[in-house]
Amino acid sequence: MGAIVFEGVVKRFGSQTILDGVDLEIRTGQKVVLLGPSGSGKSTLLRCINQLEDIDAGRITVLSHVITHANAARIRADVGMVFQNFHLFPHLTVLENVCLAPLLVRKVTRADAAAQARDLLGRVGMGHKADAYPPQLSGGQQQRVAIARSLAMKPQILLFDEPTSALDPEMVNEVLAVMNAIAAEGMTMVVVTHEMGFARDVADRVLFMDRGRIAEDADPRAFFSAPATDRARSFLAAIDRKRAETEKLRVTGRLPEAT
Amino acid sequence: MRSTISLPALLALVFALLLGALSCAPAAAEGAKLRWGVDLEGGAPYAFRDPRNPDSVIGFEQEIADEIGRRLAKPVQLVQINWDSLIPALGRGTVDFAMSGIEITDEHKLGALFSRPYYVYREQVVVRRDDNRVQVFADLKGKRVGTLTATAAHHMLEKLGGVDIKHYSDMFAIYQDLAIGRLDAVFLDKPIAVHYARGNDKLRFVPSAIGEGYYGIALRKENEALKRDLDRVIADMLGDGSLEAILARWGLWNEDQAKLAAYHDAQPVKAEAGPAWQRFLPVLLQGALMTVQISVLAMGLAMAIGMFVSIARIYGPPPLQWLATAYVEVFRGTPLLIQLYLIYYGLPNLPGGGIQIDAFVAGVVGLGMNYGAAEAENWRAGIQAVPRGQTEASLALGMSRYQVLRHVILPQSLRVAIPPVTNDFIALFKDSSLVSVITLVELTKTYGMLASATYDYIGLGLLTALIYLAISYPTSLFARWTESRLRKA
Numbered sequence: 140m141g142a143i144v145f146e147g148v149v150k151r152f153g154s155q156t157i158l159d160g161v162d163l164e165i166r167t168g169q170k171v172v173l174l175g176p177s178g179s180g181k182s183t184l185l186r187c188i189n190q191l192e193d194i195d196a197g198r199i200t201v202l203s204h205v206i207t208h209a210n211a212a213r214i215r216a217d218v219g220m221v222f223q224n225f226h227l228f229p230h231l232t233v234l235e236n237v238c239l240a241p242l243l244v245r246k247v248t249r250a251d252a253a254a255q256a257r258d259l260l261g262r263v264g265m266g267h268k269a270d271a272y273p274p275q276l277s278g279g280q281q282q283r284v285a286i287a288r289s290l291a292m293k294p295q296i297l298l299f300d301e302p303t304s305a306l307d308p309e310m311v312n313e314v315l316a317v318m319n320a321i322a323a324e325g326m327t328m329v330v331v332t333h334e335m336g337f338a339r340d341v342a343d344r345v346l347f348m349d350r351g352r353i354a355e356d357a358d359p360r361a362f363f364s365a366p367a368t369d370r371a372r373s374f375l376a377a378i379d380r381k382r383a384e385t386e387k388l389r390v391t392g393r394l395p396e397a398t
Numbered sequence: 399m400r401s402t403i404s405l406p407a408l409l410a411l412v413f414a415l416l417l418g419a420l421s422c423a424p425a426a427a428e429g430a431k432l433r434w435g436v437d438l439e440g441g442a443p444y445a446f447r448d449p450r451n452p453d454s455v456i457g458f459e460q461e462i463a464d465e466i467g468r469r470l471a472k473p474v475q476l477v478q479i480n481w482d483s484l485i486p487a488l489g490r491g492t493v494d495f496a497m498s499g500i501e502i503t504d505e506h507k508l509g510a511l512f513s514r515p516y517y518v519y520r521e522q523v524v525v526r527r528d529d530n531r532v533q534v535f536a537d538l539k540g541k542r543v544g545t546l547t548a549t550a551a552h553h554m555l556e557k558l559g560g561v562d563i564k565h566y567s568d569m570f571a572i573y574q575d576l577a578i579g580r581l582d583a584v585f586l587d588k589p590i591a592v593h594y595a596r597g598n599d600k601l602r603f604v605p606s607a608i609g610e611g612y613y614g615i616a617l618r619k620e621n622e623a624l625k626r627d628l629d630r631v632i633a634d635m636l637g638d639g640s641l642e643a644i645l646a647r648w649g650l651w652n653e654d655q656a657k658l659a660a661y662h663d664a665q666p667v668k669a670e671a672g673p674a675w676q677r678f679l680p681v682l683l684q685g686a687l688m689t690v691q692i693s694v695l696a697m698g699l700a701m702a703i704g705m706f707v708s709i710a711r712i713y714g715p716p717p718l719q720w721l722a723t724a725y726v727e728v729f730r731g732t733p734l735l736i737q738l739y740l741i742y743y744g745l746p747n748l749p750g751g752g753i754q755i756d757a758f759v760a761g762v763v764g765l766g767m768n769y770g771a772a773e774a775e776n777w778r779a780g781i782q783a784v785p786r787g788q789t790e791a792s793l794a795l796g797m798s799r800y801q802v803l804r805h806v807i808l809p810q811s812l813r814v815a816i817p818p819v820t821n822d823f824i825a826l827f828k829d830s831s832l833v834s835v836i837t838l839v840e841l842t843k844t845y846g847m848l849a850s851a852t853y854d855y856i857g858l859g860l861l862t863a864l865i866y867l868a869i870s871y872p873t874s875l876f877a878r879w880t881e882s883r884l885r886k887a
Contacts, residue, residue, distance in 0.1 A: 189793075189794055191790055191794065211793075212793075212796050212797070213796070215793060215794055215796040216795070216796025217796075218794075220791075220794040222787060222790070222794075226785075226787040226788060226790065226791035227791075228788065228792075228810075229810065230809045230810050230813065239805060240792075240795035240796060243797055243801045243805065244795065244797060285791075288795070
């Protein structure tokens with residue numbers, strides 16, 4: 140059985156249907172990238188996995204357990220999540236941010252939590268900032284600490300919700316490098332991102348979402364060279380155009396004409 | 399351009415009006431009316447509102463005042479003034495004479511001129527019927543004894559030493575607290591005891607007669623003319639038996655009153671040497687200690703109450719939310735003074751025995767519950783200022799709702815709440831003076847007692863204000879420091 144299984148999942152916000160009967164199976168160790176235009180339901184799908192959103196119909200199974208309110212905390216402990224805006228705890232030091240959940244949820248000793256936290260911070264290149272407070276760090280640094288905080292729970296699945304979208308361009312790579320390293324260790328990953336490079340190089344499966352459904356479920360190479368649907372084609376074309384414009388802006392310093 | 403009054407002209411006008419008002423006030427004292435300063439609160443049997451007809455004032459002093467008016471052919475106008483403030487009111491010219499059971503003592507003579515006495519009083523010890531520990535005055539040592547602030551009885555207790563003196567301004571409350579055991583004894587002028595306690599079968603008069611003194615009419619120090627008039631009226635009333643008739647009607651005539659005729663005024667009293675602040679600073683600091691203790695404990699309680707109320711309001715099920723909202727509105731919308739009265743004097747009267755609370759505890763609880771409503775709002779603002787993402791990130795790590803609140807939300811809320819909480823603490827610190835109504839002697843009460851004994855309202859007042867400032871200013875500095883430290887974090 141897969142690490143994550145969706146069966147006929149429906150999610151509505153008011154009269155709007157965000158997930159329209161999603162069926163999906165993600166196997167242990169897979170690195171899945173969710174792509175799609177904004178409003179297509181990718182973030183909502185991600186947030187349903189750890190019950191930050193309740194579903195209106197269907198069934199989700201995570202790590203062999205059908206999720207319910209009763210087992211929410213237990214399942215969340217094994218499913219890490221990295222947010223677009225980091226959400227580090229501003230009143231705690233970097234080290235305390237990483238230690239807090241293991242102390243409270245896993246009930247490890249203070250010494251063990253601190254030792255593990257220092258090790259993880261070293262792995263994301265943040266060992267030198269252990270005693271700093273989050274507001275003193277750059278966005279890229281904060282996101283690396285947030286990843287270390289998730290890893291401290293020793294999760295079996297990591298969810299990434301646009302982890303680089305709030306970052307200045309020069310900081311994107313430091314975060315992607317950390318994500319690559321985690322992927323190399325065999326973590327099951329579900330990533331919502333607009334970083335096509337990551338999707339191409341790291342993912343072993345691309346899900347293209349459109350209007351609350353999974354429109355394409357493909358190998359990344361096949362998806363990027365020959366998308367099967369018109370929707371995916373125009374989505375990729377729009378991404379290419381945008382990147383070209385960004386390049387142009389960087390070179391000329393002028394805003395591109397509206398298209 | 400429209401016609402306007404220039405600023406200097408306006409200031410001059412205001413100044414002129416003020417000057418006029420000030421110079422008019424003493425001038426009115428020489429007018430046709432005689433203004434009589436008296437405290438009707440707890441004034442029985444001296445002068446008090448008739449319980450059967452609250453529009454009219456009765457009492458033996460009311461009858462003497464009527465007689466004075468008749469014999470001097472001047473209408474007497476009653477002016478209600480707190481007992482502590484009667485003698486200062488003479489100095490300000492607010493009233494022409496004060497007659498309200500004021501004892502002719504050396505302390506009172508510092509602030510006023512006295513007529514010849516109209517009554518010879520004794521002090522009376524009252525205890526519970528079943529309590530035999532107090533047989534003579536000296537037995538009051540080590541006991542909790544209630545009395546009225548700045549009275550002769552109060553000074554006798556102070557002179558005796560070792561007495562746990564409890565301060566009251568309300569006669570009914572004092573005998574009630576004796577009956578329910580908050581006090582071991584009440585020590586007051588006999589007329590008060592006769593009026594309030596004689597009918598109460600739970601209480602017993604200790605038979606030994608103690609102390610002896612004179613009630614006189616207090617006048618402004620320079621008002622020798624009125625003194626001569628009043629001395630003559632009182633002498634006449636003694637001579638023709640009308641004073642005896644009045645006192646007898648109130649059950650107050652006794653053999654002691656024979657001394658009224660033989661009274662000779664002693665020499666005027668001179669103020670003690672040395673600046674007041676040196677003698678009184680230690681006493682004031684003791685009051686300040688009480689103020690600080692009450693304020694700190696009450697604020698701690700208020701923060702705890704506020705936290706639970708705000709959590710109930712934000713996260714609780716609807717009935718709990720409703721209750722929390724009701725708590726905030728009720729305590730915010732009613733005066734702290736009433737809440738203190740209800741807690742201290744009201745609760746013991748509940749049907750079925752009631753609840754009796756120590757004055758200190760009642761003060762802390764009253765202030766704490768009142769300020770708890772304000773702190774609930776501060777906590778609420780703080781909790782709502784924490785971004786939703788903090789909760790999501792914590793939940794995503796597997797924390798329980800309680801853990802999120804305890805370790806993520808509340809610490810961050812506190813940071814937001816610190817500036818308004820500090821302001822509230824300073825306000826509470828000043829409001830703590832209200833606990834003097836439930837017999838606690840804190841800084842303001844200490845000041846009132848000292849000032850009414852020495853009439854040094856300005857010097858002692860500035861000293862007291864300075865002590866308040868010396869405590870509140872560092873508090874606000876400290877708060878600013880913690881705030882900046884937390885913000886950096």
